[in-house]
Amino acid sequence: MPKLEANLQWMFNEYDLLDRYDAAALAGFKGVELQAPYSVTVEQIVERLERNHLKHVIINSPVSDPDTGKSNIALRPDRTDLYQERVALAVEYASGLGCVGVNIGVGPLPEGVDADDARATLISNMRHAAEQLDKVGVIALVEAINTRDQPGFFVNTTRQALSVIEEANHPNLAVQYDYYHMQIMEGDLAMTVKEHLPMIKHIQIADNPGRHEPGTGEINYDFLLRHLDEIGYDGWVGCEYGPSRSTEDTLGWASAWL
DSSP, X not given: OOEEEEETTTSOTTSOHHHHHXXXXXXXOSEEEESOOTTSOHHHHHHHXXXXXXXEEEEEOOOOXXXXXXXXXXXXXXXXXXXXXXXXXXXHHHHHHTOSEEEOOOOBOOTTOOHHHHHHHHHHHHHHHHHHHHTTTOEEEEEOOOTTTSTTBSOOSHHHHHHHHHHHTOTTEEEEEEHHHHHHHTOOHHHHHHHTGGGEEEEEEOOTTTSOSTTXXXXXXXXXXXXXXXXXXXXXXXXXXXXXXXXXXXXXXXXXXO
16 A cells, blocks of 8 residues: 655645654654755754654755855856855765755756756756765655746756766666646556656656645546555655645545555
8 A cells, every 4th residue: 555645845734844743743644745844943843753753754955045045056157166065964864864855956957057057067966965964764756846836947847857867877876756747747657657766866846737635636546646555665655746725624534544
């Protein structure tokens, strides 16, 4: 049975950040993810994890540009030192929290940066992140994101994600596959995941349109979650959706999986 976990950046926003861990466990989740845990200490989060017997599955490396606010320093040749500083912070948190992986960040093409230069910078940064995370046993994850929500996102299909991973050529790199983003960009969700399963180490879900809970849109998650069992996916499935009502009121779809 797929292992569902709650994305606390999106879900349980009715609660203060640390209290979301308690709420997720009470709702039946055994794992959680959080893009930005950096406003609280590792020790504060670990206390909540241990109290609730939760696994912290992934976090994101903090890749926002302090000048523009865009999360794309991985693509900026003039921000390499900053990217490496941020990776070091992500390594500290991921190691302390016992994470499976870290989304190491891509972002939209920066204004004024040549696409070839951005790609070369990204490849170098991916290699660095993979090396540093490998030292603490954490997977470096690359996520393709749709260009409707984030115009100009540099890696926006599964093929592109696999291409940069192949070019970076490090064994500690893998795909973070998001059904919501890839339904918008390419469709053919079941066959794409099956074809590339060895390279997919984390999956996220939300329905489309609206990015709300499964059952509110066009994606057949009853089929897709069963399909993950059939093809032998043994990783976690992160619920990265914006609840259409209070979070607890949107979990009826998940009762069969929790």
